[in-house]
Each structure stands twice: as structure tokens, then as C-alpha cells.
Amino acid sequence: MKASYLGAMGYAHRRDFPPTWPTPPSYSDPETSVQSYQDGMEECEFAEEMGFEWVSFSEHHYSGRIATGTPAVMAAAVAERCKTVKIAMLGPLMPLNNPVRAAEELALLDNLTNGRLVMGFLRGTPNEDQVYGVNPAEGRGRMLEGMDLILKAMTEPEPFAWEGQYYQYRTVAVWPRPVQQPFPAALVATRSDDAVLYAAEHQLGLGVSFIPVDATGPITDKYVSWCDDNGWQPEPDQMVYRGSIYLAETDAQAQEWFDRQTDRGRAPGMALRSSVSQVIQATRAGQDVDYRNVFAGSASGDIVGGAPGLTFVGGPDKVFNEIKAFHDRSGFGVVDLFFQQPSLTHADVMQEIDLFGREVLPRLKEL
Amino acid sequence: MTTAESTGTVVILEGSDGQSQPLRDGLSSSWRIAASITDVASDRYALVGLSDGANAALQHALDDPKSVEVLVLVSPTAIRPTSGDPDGDGASLENRLPDVPCPTLVVFGRDDKSVQPDAAATYRERIPNCNIAFVYAAGHNVAADRPQALINLVSDYLERRETFIVQNRTGVINP
Numbered sequence: 001m002k003a004s005y006l007g008a009m010g011y012a013h014r015r016d017f018p019p020t021w022p023t024p025p026s027y028s029d030p031e032t033s034v035q036s037y038q039d040g041m042e043e044c045e046f047a048e049e050m051g052f053e054w055v056s057f058s059e060h061h062y063s064g065r066i067a068t069g070t071p072a073v074m075a076a077a078v079a080e081r082c083k084t085v086k087i088a089m090l091g092p093l094m095p096l097n098n099p100v101r102a103a104e105e106l107a108l109l110d111n112l113t114n115g116r117l118v119m120g121f122l123r124g125t126p127n128e129d130q131v132y133g134v135n136p137a138e139g140r141g142r143m144l145e146g147m148d149l150i151l152k153a154m155t156e157p158e159p160f161a162w163e164g165q166y167y168q169y170r171t172v173a174v175w176p177r178p179v180q181q182p183f184p185a186a187l188v189a190t191r192s193d194d195a196v197l198y199a200a201e202h203q204l205g206l207g208v209s210f211i212p213v214d215a216t217g218p219i220t221d222k223y224v225s226w227c228d229d230n231g232w233q234p235e236p237d238q239m240v241y242r243g244s245i246y247l248a249e250t251d252a253q254a255q256e257w258f259d260r261q262t263d264r265g266r267a268p269g270m271a272l273r274s275s276v277s278q279v280i281q282a283t284r285a286g287q288d289v290d291y292r293n294v295f296a297g298s299a300s301g302d303i304v305g306g307a308p309g310l311t312f313v314g315g316p317d318k319v320f321n322e323i324k325a326f327h328d329r330s331g332f333g334v335v336d337l338f339f340q341q342p343s344l345t346h347a348d349v350m351q352e353i354d355l356f357g358r359e360v361l362p363r364l365k366e367l
Numbered sequence: 368m369t370t371a372e373s374t375g376t377v378v379i380l381e382g383s384d385g386q387s388q389p390l391r392d393g394l395s396s397s398w399r400i401a402a403s404i405t406d407v408a409s410d411r412y413a414l415v416g417l418s419d420g421a422n423a424a425l426q427h428a429l430d431d432p433k434s435v436e437v438l439v440l441v442s443p444t445a446i447r448p449t450s451g452d453p454d455g456d457g458a459s460l461e462n463r464l465p466d467v468p469c470p471t472l473v474v475f476g477r478d479d480k481s482v483q484p485d486a487a488a489t490y491r492e493r494i495p496n497c498n499i500a501f502v503y504a505a506g507h508n509v510a511a512d513r514p515q516a517l518i519n520l521v522s523d524y525l526e527r528r529e530t531f532i533v534q535n536r537t538g539v540i541n542p
Contacts, residue, residue: 156487162501170534
């Protein structure tokens with residue numbers, strides 16, 4: 001099993017953010033921000049040194065908690081520092097992005113890294129729908145079509161027009177061609193049947209994020225079964241689980257830290273007004289929204305998309321066994337780990353990477 | 368949409384699956400739809416073929432180059448896998464693609480499993496003035512799967528030929 005370090009590039013003072021999303025830009029001090037990115041890149045380099053085989057990037061907007069709204073820019077910078085790890089774009093948010101632009105960025109990254117790119121396609125958390133004005137009801141359709149267009153753009157050798165449901169282009173001719181042929185290693189990060197089926201039908205990998213191990217099983221079982229129906233079986237690297245982690249020397253130390261976080265309440269910068277959250281979720285589900293009734297209690301915030309919480313908390317043995325459970329139950333071959341919890345400093349995270357690399361990662365690699 | 372006088376008539380050659388009606392209905396508001404090639408009153412016309420009707424349209428454009436002003440091939444199957452019949456009609460048509468005399472649009476359903484993966488590129492490379500288009504969420508029978516998308520695409524191409532790649536819809540939201 002391989003480990004991936006999520007390059008969140010969190011703003012150093014993210015613990016001071018208000019609870020609501022988006023985080024006002026006034027919280028961003030340029031000097032602190034510049035240093036935060038330098039720290040984040042140092043963490044990526046150190047993760048590579050300690051044996052992580054992937055570094056991943058994720059598109060999140062309007063907050064310094066995961067401060068990579070344009071992950072391709074971040075990935076390009078880190079790829080120049082980290083010379084051996086896979087650069088995993090997990091990923092561009094498909095409903096938000098022009099798929100042709102995304103294909104161009106991904107193909108260029110595959111060239112810059114000489115074929116080290118992994119591309120993941122995601123729909124995004126509910127708050128992301130607000131960033132570029134996408135109707136939440138159209139997110140699923142835009143994701144499916146966007147993925148299809150990216151793959152076509154990377155594989156079609158001649159210029160072509162695309163007559164889609166959400167996208168229409170009369171000239172598509174992505175340059176450069178990817179180094180990996182016919183297209184870079186790719187996965188779909190999803191729990192939804194239609195996207196899982198798309199992955200199985202197109203021999204793409206599967207990514208699942210933040211849910212408990214028992215909840216991953218039915219999804220991965222379906223995926224593996226549908227892959228079988230399509231005449232192939234995924235390789236271990238094609239099944240990726242993303243989780244949050246807090247690793248300490250002992251279980252007791254980790255639990256003590258975790259209890260302190262629980263006392264502090266929700267993660268800063270993650271909450272939407274409950275009215276907004278209700279409307280997004282209902283719209284995503286295709287339900288009619290009665291706007292007269294959603295405003296009660298709207299001053300309070302909800303956790304965006306449900307609380308991701310922390311997936312792995314403990315000392316090395318406990319964390320190893322928790323990750324192993326995902327491998328054993330669902331066959332995940334890569335675990336993508338979010339270390340930058342809001343209350344942690346850069347020094348804290350570096351210590352965790354060191355401990356993980358010494359005490360957990362060698363055992364994971366034997367799985 | 369305005370109709371150019373020289374391309375006022377469209378002939379649609381239906382495939383054996385007989386699914387051209389949505390396209391026929393969609394184009395009829397702006398174009399004169401001739402029942403067949405022999406019914407065309409004007410000297411030159413636009414020729415649209417679907418599936419094996421596209422093969423017939425391609426053959427006709429090659430055989431009677433002065434009559435066809437613009438050609439649209441929807442899901443053509445003229446190019447077959449080379450393991451099939453390299454000397455058959457398909458191979459013959461493929462070899463004659465450089466002689467297609469008029470602007471040509473070749474349309475495929477994105478999910479059409481009945482055509483070779485490189486067929487689109489072959490048309491584009493060999494026909495001198497050729498655009499290719501993929502219709503998302505459509506199989507071989509594009510007219511049935513995405514009728515309005517096909518109507519919009521074909522009518523735009525018939526009107527503007529290769530300049531259909533230039534966006535002409537306004538992006539203004541609040542004028």
C-alpha cells in the first residue's frame with residue numbers, strides 16, 4: 001500500500017478563521033501567506049523524503065484552510081521540488097471547470113512531470129457550487145460530461161467539435177499530448193452510482209473520501225463488480241482512499257489532542273448558513289425548494305457537506321491498523337492523507353510526517 | 368437563421384434504421400427538403416446522409432461533384448476495420464476521400480461502438496475541407512439519441528460551412 005501526502009497549503013493562522021465559509025480575504029496577510037506556501041512545499045518535499053509515493057492537490061476555494069483554488073499552479077510548483085513522487089491532481093472540480101482548459105492543464109502537468117501525473121475527477125463539496133455560479137442541480141451532469149470531454153480531448157488526434165449537453169466547442173485540439181498514453185492515470189472520486197459506473201466502464205480508478213470503512217465497502221464492491229462486468233480488474237494504485245489524520249507518539253497523546261479539538265467545535269472556515277446549505281442539498285438532490293420555509297434559523301452555520309471529522313487518530317500502531325482496515329475491506333492501494341489540521345503548526349505537521357514515515361509507512365508498504 | 372440561396376435545398380439520405388425524421392423536421396423550417404436527389408430542382412444542393420445513408424451520400428458526392436455544395440455525414444460506416452474487407456466498397460471510398468470536392472462535416476455519436484476509434488481522424492486528415500464533431504451522450508443513431516443537438520449542429524454547418532467554428536452567439540447577460 002502507498003501513502004499520498006495531501007498538499008493542502010493551509011494558511012498558517014487558519015485556526016483564527018471565523019467558522020463560516022467563505023473566509024473573507026481580509027484574513028489573508030501577504031507575508032504570512034507567502035510563508036505558508038513555502039512551508040507547505042517543504043512538507044511535500046519532506047513527505048517524499050520519508051517515503052510517500054504520491055503528493056496530491058485538491059481544488060478548494062475561498063478559504064485558507066486548503067488554499068489551492070488553482071491546484072494546477074500549485075502542482076507545477078511542487079513538481080519542480082519533488083522529483084520522484086506521483087503528482088496527483090485530486091483534482092479539478094468538474095462542474096466548475098472548463099473541461100478543455102482542465103485537459104490542457106493536466107496534459108501540460110503530465111509533460112512537466114514526464115509522466116508522473118495522476119488525475120482525479122471530482123464534483124466538489126456543496127459550497128464549491130457557489131464559486132463560479134454553477135446550478136447545483138447540474139453538477140452531476142457537468143461532471144459526467146466534463147470527464148468524457150477531457151478523455152476525448154486527450155485521445156483524439158485531430159481537431160474536433162463537441163456538441164454536449166452542457167458544453168459546446170467547435171474546435172478542440174489539446175496541446176501538448178500527455179506523456180502517458182492514451183491518457184494519464186485517472187480516477188473518479190465519487191460515491192454515486194453513475195460516476196462509479198463511468199469509472200468501471202472506462203477503466204478508470206476510484207477515489208473515496210472521508211467516510212468510515214464500513215461505508216466504503218458497498219461502494220468498492222459495486223465498483224469491482226462493474227469492472228468485472230466490463231472485463232477488467234483495477235490495479236491497487238487505482239483505488240484511493242482520502243482521510244484526515246492526526247498521528248502522535250501514543251494513542252493517549254493523540255486522544256488528548258483530539259478531545260481539545262472537539263471542545264473547540266467545528267473546523268474553522270467550513271460552515272455555511274443553514275438556509276444556504278439546505279437549498280444546495282435540496283437542489284443537488286433534484287428536490288423543489290420552498291424558499292419561504294428555509295430561512296428559519298438561518299443565522300447558524302452548518303458543516304459543509306457533513307462533518308468530515310478525523311479518520312485516523314492515534315499512535316502509530318492504531319493508525320496503521322485503521323488504514324489497513326480500508327485496505328483489507330475494500331482493496332484500497334493508496335491512502336491520501338490530510339495532515340494539516342487547523343490547530344497545527346508547520347512544525348507539528350513536519351513532526352507528524354517524520355513519525356508517519358518512520359513508524360507507519362514501512363508497514364503499509366508491506367501490505 | 369437565414370437561408371443562403373445557393374444552399375436552399377437539402378437532400379437527406381436516410382440510413383436503414385430510418386431515424387432521419389427528427390433531422391428532417393428540424394431543418395424544414397429553414398430549408399427546402401427534397402424527397403430525393405432526383406426531385407431537386409436546383410443545380411446544387413446540400414447533401415446529408417445518416418449511417419449507411421452517409422456512405423451513399425459520400426459516394427454520390429464523389430460521383431457527381433458538381434451537384435453537391437456541402438456534405439454532412441452522420442455516423443458514416445464507410446471506413447471499416449482493415450481486418451474486414453480491404454478491397455471492398457469501404458476501402459474504395461476511403462481511398463477516394465481526398466477527392467471529396469465540397470466542405471464536409473462528419474458527425475459521430477460519442478458512444479458509437481460501430482465505428483473504428485480512428486475513423487474520425489481519417490476523415491479529417493483525408494478530406495480536404497473537413498470538420499469532425501462528436502455528439503455527447505449519443506450512440507450510432509445520433510438523430511434518435513440527441514435530436515436537437517444534431518439539428519443545431521447540422522443547421523449551423525449548412526449555413527456557415529467551415530466558419531461555424533466562429534462563435535456568433537452573444538455572451539452579454541445584462542445589456
